[in-house]
Amino acid sequence: MFDSEVRKLGQGGxxxxxxxxxxxxxxxxxxxxxxxxxxxxxxxxxSWEQMARYSPVLPPYRLTVAFQDFAxxxxxQIVSNIYESRTLAQMRDLLIPKLMSGExxxxxxxxxxxxLV
Numbered sequence: 001m002f003d004s005e006v007r008k009l010g011q012g013g014x015x016x017x018x019x020x021x022x023x024x025x026x027x028x029x030x031x032x033x034x035x036x037x038x039x040x041x042x043x044x045x046x047s048w049e050q051m052a053r054y055s056p057v058l059p060p061y062r063l064t065v066a067f068q069d070f071a072x073x074x075x076x077q078i079v080s081n082i083y084e085s086r087t088l089a090q091m092r093d094l095l096i097p098k099l100m101s102g103e104x105x106x107x108x109x110x111x112x113x114x115x116l117v
Contacts, residue, residue: 019071020064024056091116 024030033054038044058064091113098104104112 017064017068019068019075022075023067023071025051027056030054030056 034046034051035044037050037053038046059067095104095109095112099106099109
C-alpha cells in the first residue's frame with residue numbers, strides 16, 4: 001500500500017503524527033476495511049472520503065508523539081531504501097547486458113558505477 005497517495009501522508013514532519021498514520025493504515029484491520037469498502041472490481045481501490053470514515057483507536061497524545069519520534073526515522077529509512085533499490089536495479093539493468101556482450105569489462109563497469117554514485 002505504498003503508492004504516491006500514501007507517501008503524501010508521510011510528509012508531515014515532527015509532531016504531525018505522520019509515522020503514526022502510516023503505521024495505522026498498514027494494519028490488517030485498516031486494509032480489510034478498505035477492501036470491504038472498495039469500489040474497485042479487479043483491484044481494490046478506496047477513496048479518501050471512505051478512509052476518513054475509519055475510526056482507529058487513538059492512544060494518548062504523548063504516546064503518539066513518542067511513537068512519532070521513534071518511528072519517523074525508520075519510515076524515512078524505508079523510503080530511502082526504496083529509492084536506493086530502484087537506483088541499484090537501474091544500474092544492474094544498464095550494466096549486465098554490456099558486461100555479458102563484452103561491450104564493457106569489469107574495470108570499466110566499476111568506473112562507470114563510481115561516476116553514477
